Structures are given as C-alpha cells and as structure tokens.
Amino acid sequence: MSGTADIGCACGRTRLEVLGAPILVSECLCNSCRAAAGRLATLPGARNILTSYGATSCAEYRKDRVRILSGAEHLSEFRLAADAGTRRVVATCCNTPVFLELKGAHWLSIYLHLWPHEARPKAELRTMVGALPDASNLPDDIPNLKSHTVSFYAKLLGAWIAMGFRNPKIDVVGKIEA
Structure with missing residues (x-):
C-alpha cells in the first residue's frame, strides 16, 4: 500500500488521511482489546468491531502519517479504567471506534473497519493469542502468535527511528463511558 488513503467513520462525518504503508x-x-470492543459495541448505534473469533483488526501507523481531515470535534476517548494507559478514540457522531493509542506511543492502531472492504489492508499476524482460553477456533491463514514478538517490536522501533524519535500528540477533547 502506497500513497494516501481517505478513511472514516460509519456516517462519514469523521475522516482521516493515512499516508503510505502501515508499520x-x-x-x-x-483481554484489553476484547473487553474494550465489547463495551464500545454497547454504545447507541455502534457496531461490533470484533472478528468472528474475537480479534480487533488494526493497521499500525506512525502518528506523523495520520491526519484528521474532518470531524475532530466528534473524537472522544474511552478508557477501560480512569488510570488506563491505553485509550481508544471513538467518533461520537456515530459511535465508531477510530483508533487505539498507547501512552507514550509514536504510532496509532487504526481500526481496519474504517477502510472500504475492497481497500482494507490485510492482517499479517495475530498477536496475544495466549490470552485466549481456547485458540483452537482461530484460522491458520496468518501466524497466530502467543504474544508480541521481537520482530513486532523491531518494526515499531524502526518506525520511531525513522520519525527522529518524535511522538506527535493527538488531541481529543471529549471522554465517553461505556
């Protein structure tokens, strides 16, 4: 994937532009991703973002390659707990989860359901499979990894080096409870 992609929430009011290929x-x-997706699915008008086997699908992008084109006023954060270091950002215009951000991270995990189906990036791997009580129902189309690997972290480190060790701030004004 090269160039730019214009992606957005279910109602189209919140739009993002991503540049180039994801990390x-x-x-x-x-457990955190599955619990958050389950709680976010209970918001009015929201849809479930989990796959049929309970995974959240994301494209990890450098923050300096993501631009909010419209709808910034609709972006609100959701945290599983008040002191959680991970926040999920939701477009409240239609309660569409948009991205996940870890505290101190230089990347955003942008939910794949924002892309039109035909343009959606393909998952390269499943991670944190070890958190499942039974992983026997997972497809074997891509690697099913018990946890994050050295290669996973190496890709993230390589992106941070390419960014000059910067960590752009993504401001979000609202907060939601689910």
Whole structure:
C-alpha cells in the first residue's frame, strides 16, 4: 500500500488521511482489546468491531502519517479504567471506534473497519493469542502468535527511528463511558 488513503467513520462525518504503508497490520486478541470492543459495541448505534473469533483488526501507523481531515470535534476517548494507559478514540457522531493509542506511543492502531472492504489492508499476524482460553477456533491463514514478538517490536522501533524519535500528540477533547 502506497500513497494516501481517505478513511472514516460509519456516517462519514469523521475522516482521516493515512499516508503510505502501515508499520504493521495485525489482529489483537488481548483481554484489553476484547473487553474494550465489547463495551464500545454497547454504545447507541455502534457496531461490533470484533472478528468472528474475537480479534480487533488494526493497521499500525506512525502518528506523523495520520491526519484528521474532518470531524475532530466528534473524537472522544474511552478508557477501560480512569488510570488506563491505553485509550481508544471513538467518533461520537456515530459511535465508531477510530483508533487505539498507547501512552507514550509514536504510532496509532487504526481500526481496519474504517477502510472500504475492497481497500482494507490485510492482517499479517495475530498477536496475544495466549490470552485466549481456547485458540483452537482461530484460522491458520496468518501466524497466530502467543504474544508480541521481537520482530513486532523491531518494526515499531524502526518506525520511531525513522520519525527522529518524535511522538506527535493527538488531541481529543471529549471522554465517553461505556
């Protein structure tokens, strides 16, 4: 994937532009991602972002390659707990989860459902499979990794080096409870 992609929420009021290829495209099965997706799916008009086997699918992008084109006023953060270091950002115009951001991270994990189906990046791996009580129902189309690997972290470190060790701030004004 090269060039730019214009992606957005379900109603189209919140739009993002992503530049170039993602650092990585993954499906996460950690307890936090599954719990947050379940709670966000209970918001009015929201849809479930989990795959049929309970994963959240994301493209990890350098923050300096993501631009909010419209709808910034609709972006609100959701945290599983008040002191959680991870925030999920939701477009409240239609309660569409947009991205996940870890405290101190130089990348955003942008949810794949924002892309039109035909243009959606393909997942390269599943991670945190070890968090599942039973992983036997997972497809074997891509690697199913028990946890994050050295290669996973190396890709993130390489992106941070390419960014000159910068960490752009993504401001979000609202907060939501789910």
